[in-house]
Amino acid sequence: MTATDTGASTSATATSAGSEEDLLARVSAPQGQGRQIREPATGAVLGAAPVHSKQDLDAAVAAARAAQPAWAASGHEQRSQVLLRMADRIDALAEPLARLLAREQGKPLNGPNARFEVGACSAWLRATAATTLEPQVVVDDGATRAELTYRPVGVVGAIGPWNWPLMITIWQVAPALRMGNAVVVKPSEYTPLSVLALISILNEELPEGVLSAVSGEGEVGARLASHPDVDKVMFTGSTATGRRIIESSAGNLARLTLELGGNDAGIVLPDADPQAIADGLFWGAFINTGQTCAALKRLYVHDSLYEEVVDALADVARAMPMGASLDETSVLGPLQNKQQFDVVARLVEDAKQRGGRIVTGGQPATELGELFFPVTLIADLKDGDPLVDEEQFGPALPIIRYSEIDDAVASANRLEAGLGASVWSADPAAARAVAERIQAGTVWINSHGGVHPMVPFGGVKGSGYGLEFGVEGLKAVAAPQVISAASPTIAPTA
Known part of the structure; x- marks a missing residue:
C-alpha cells in the first residue's frame, strides 16, 4: 500500500x-x-x-x-x-x-x-x-x-x-x-x-x-x-x-x-463550594482517563477547605465506572500504551514513598487488564515532588495545600509548561484577578479544559x-x- x-x-x-x-x-x-x-x-x-x-x-x-x-x-x-x-x-x-x-x-x-x-x-x-x-x-x-x-x-x-x-x-x-x-x-x-x-x-x-x-x-x-x-x-x-x-x-x-505538553494547575480559592465544584474538578483532571494535554494535573487547595475538597473529589471518583472500552457502562478506560502506564505507575509509587496520602486508587487495576490504573488521588504532596512537577498524563492527581494566594500563583507559574490553568471560586471578580496572574494560554474559571471551535486555543x-x-x-x-x-x-x- x-x-x-x-x-x-x-x-x-x-x-x-x-x-x-x-x-x-x-x-x-x-x-x-x-x-x-x-x-x-x-x-x-x-x-x-x-x-x-x-x-x-x-x-x-x-x-x-x-x-x-x-x-x-x-x-x-x-x-x-x-x-x-x-x-x-x-x-x-x-x-x-x-x-x-x-x-x-x-x-x-x-x-x-x-x-x-x-x-x-x-x-x-x-x-x-x-x-x-x-x-x-x-x-x-x-x-x-x-x-x-x-x-x-x-x-x-x-x-x-x-x-x-x-x-x-x-x-x-x-x-x-x-x-x-x-x-x-x-x-x-x-x-x-x-x-x-x-x-x-x-x-x-x-x-x-x-x-x-x-x-x-x-x-x-x-x-x-x-x-x-x-x-x-x-x-x-x-x-x-x-x-x-x-x-x-x-x-x-x-x-x-x-x-x-501541559502540566495545568488548578487553584481553589477559599470561598469555593467543594460540593459544587467536585464534578468539574474530576472531569477537568480525568477526562480521557487523564490522557489530555490540557487536563488538570496539579490541584492547589486553600487550607480552609482542603479536606472538604479532597473528600468531595474522592466521592465523585469512587462513583465513576472504569472498564472495557466497548462496555456501555464504562466512562474510564485503560492507559493507551505500556510506556504511558509505566510513567503513571512510577510517579504514583514515588509519591507514596514521599509520604503522599492515597485517597483513592494507588495500585494498578490488574483485575481489569494489563493497562488499567484506577483514578488515584494523592493528598499532602508539595512542589518539587515528581508527581507535581512532571506531566503524568494519566489518572493520578496530586493535591497540594496552600495558605496564601500569592504562593499558589507562584506555584502555578513555576514550571516550564503553560498550556492551561483554572481558578475555582464563588466570586467571579476574585477569580478573574487570580486568572490574570497565571502564565497559561487559557485560564478557565470554575471549569477546566473545555474548548470551543470559535475560541482560540494555544x-x-x-x-x-x-x-x-x-x-x-x-x-x-x-x-x-x-x-x-x-x-x-x-x-x-x-
Whole structure:
C-alpha cells in the first residue's frame, strides 16, 4: 500500500461500509504485512497498520503539491460546502468510527470519550466551514487603501497524537483545507488505524491528492517536519519532540503551530463550594482517563477547605465506572500504551514513598487488564515532588495545600509548561484577578479544559506557540498578504 492509497477516492464498497470491521478493511495492511496494533483494553490484535516509508511520504507530498493550486482556486464557498459534506459523511459512519476508535485508543464509548470525540469531529468541520475571514482594511486615507488578506500557505504537514487522534486530526485538517491548502497527515504509531479510517471518509468528498495520510514510524514524521515542499507544520505532542520540529523547520522555514505538553494547575480559592465544584474538578483532571494535554494535573487547595475538597473529589471518583472500552457502562478506560502506564505507575509509587496520602486508587487495576490504573488521588504532596512537577498524563492527581494566594500563583507559574490553568471560586471578580496572574494560554474559571471551535486555543512557554480554532485558527494556516493601492489622483513622491 502506498501513502496515496490511504487518500484514494471513494468507491461503491467504501461508501457502503457499515461497521468498524468494514472501516478496518479500508485501511489495514495486506495480510501478513504491516505492524500489529493491539487493543489496550484487552491486548487482542485489532489489525495491522501499513508501514509507509520516507519515499511514500515524498510521493504524498508531491501529490499534495500538484493538487493544491486547483483546490485553492475552487474558492472559499465551495471548500466550505465540501467541509459540510465531510461532516455528513462522518455522522453517517459515527458509530462504527467510534467503535474503532474505542478499540484502538482504549477510551470507552460513553461519557466524554469515543462517541463524544467523533461527534466533535463533525461539529468542528461545520464550525470551520461557517467561519469567515474577511479582508481587513488597515489604511484608507484617500491617498492609499491597504487591505490585509490571507492566502493558502501551500502544503500543510499535520502530525497528530494518540490521545485524541480523530479530534485533533480534524483540528489540524479542517482549517487547512478551508483556507485552500493540501494536507499530509502523519498519525501516531499507536493509533494509526482510526485516523486512516477518518481520512478515507473525508476523501470521499475531496479531489485526489488534496488530503492523504502516511502511517509510519518516527522517521516519517521527522521527514514530514523537515520536508522542503512542506510550507506549514502543525504538531500536537511532547515538548521534546516540538523542539526537534523547530530545529527541523530551520531548513525549509516552514511555519509552525505547536501544541505541546501541559502540566495545568488548578487553584481553589477559599470561598469555593467543594460540593459544587467536585464534578468539574474530576472531569477537568480525568477526562480521557487523564490522557489530555490540557487536563488538570496539579490541584492547589486553600487550607480552609482542603479536606472538604479532597473528600468531595474522592466521592465523585469512587462513583465513576472504569472498564472495557466497548462496555456501555464504562466512562474510564485503560492507559493507551505500556510506556504511558509505566510513567503513571512510577510517579504514583514515588509519591507514596514521599509520604503522599492515597485517597483513592494507588495500585494498578490488574483485575481489569494489563493497562488499567484506577483514578488515584494523592493528598499532602508539595512542589518539587515528581508527581507535581512532571506531566503524568494519566489518572493520578496530586493535591497540594496552600495558605496564601500569592504562593499558589507562584506555584502555578513555576514550571516550564503553560498550556492551561483554572481558578475555582464563588466570586467571579476574585477569580478573574487570580486568572490574570497565571502564565497559561487559557485560564478557565470554575471549569477546566473545555474548548470551543470559535475560541482560540494555544500555549505559552514550554507548551508551544500558535493558535488554533476560530478566525485565529484560519489565519494560522494562511499566509498574510497586503494589497496596497495608491489613489491614481495622487502624484507619487520622489
